[in-house]
Amino acid sequence: MTGGRPITGPRIVARRDSDWAALTDLWVAAWRRTYADIDFEARRDWLKNHIVQLEHGGARTLLLLEGAGRILVGFVTVDPASHWLDQLCVHPERFGSGAAEALIEAARSLSPARLRLDVNQDNERAIAFYEREGFVRIGEGRPSLAGRPTLIMEWSSAAAPA
Template identity: 30%
Template sequence: MIRSFVPADMTSVLSIWLSASLQAHDFIEPTFWQGKLDDMRDHYLPSADVWVCERDGQVGGFFALQVNMLAALFVHPDVHGQGIGSALLAKARLLSPEPLELSVYQRNAQAVAFYQRQGFCQIDLRMDERAGHVELVMRACDELPLGKSATDGGEDTALL
């Protein structure tokens, strides 16, 4: 069941975020992520529309949406491959008033492949100065502005 975040979910959401971040971003020092827990709890999550996926009374994943920007989508490593990420992304796409965009570290190949399978294309690159790594900015290919195509070499579209 995908439902809106409630304050009682905070411990589970932070645990999922930290464990998934450590696993998916092994190219970034663990202390970086550990040092961001307070920011997640006090700033990032409260500033977003957060939804969780609950199964058998346990939160297995969540996403945070800021208008049309998918600020976070994390699934606990123990339940990867069970469709939770796909279900969460589908819900985020439904809630977004505009075409959904996101950023993902270029070196996080598993996440990049996931978003590509879900129909997202790279539209930009940027450096995350805090972590010192390149991020891909992606948008749903089927939601590109009229007249743009992921395959026509349009000015605001770049293929991976």
């Protein structure tokens, strides 16, 4: 214990309405680090509306929190029915920390048979991460909101090593 409070490790929890400000702040910071030329600040409302629409269709948004103060490290949005992983986002100060791997595991708990996603073809860091996590390229996707070409990638429990 520190200062009378227990030390709390990372945990996965469902998104609550009170999490929107922290979630959009994190999303803007992460994408700004990846694509500095795009104004993600202007897309905050788009993100919130997009996630709300996905959740109304059955998707779930899970947060990776640390500490007793609910420090948001990252989040993932997955539709278990379609197996679609729509959002995976980690705070840029936590890139390479294992947070993304924890969020992938959370996504797999929601969709244990398979996961599909699209990723910008020029986002080499993300593509390398997904490949390390067992995702394979299965085709080209529709252009991203920014007009960038995308790849469709898939992870399948049947293809995963035992």
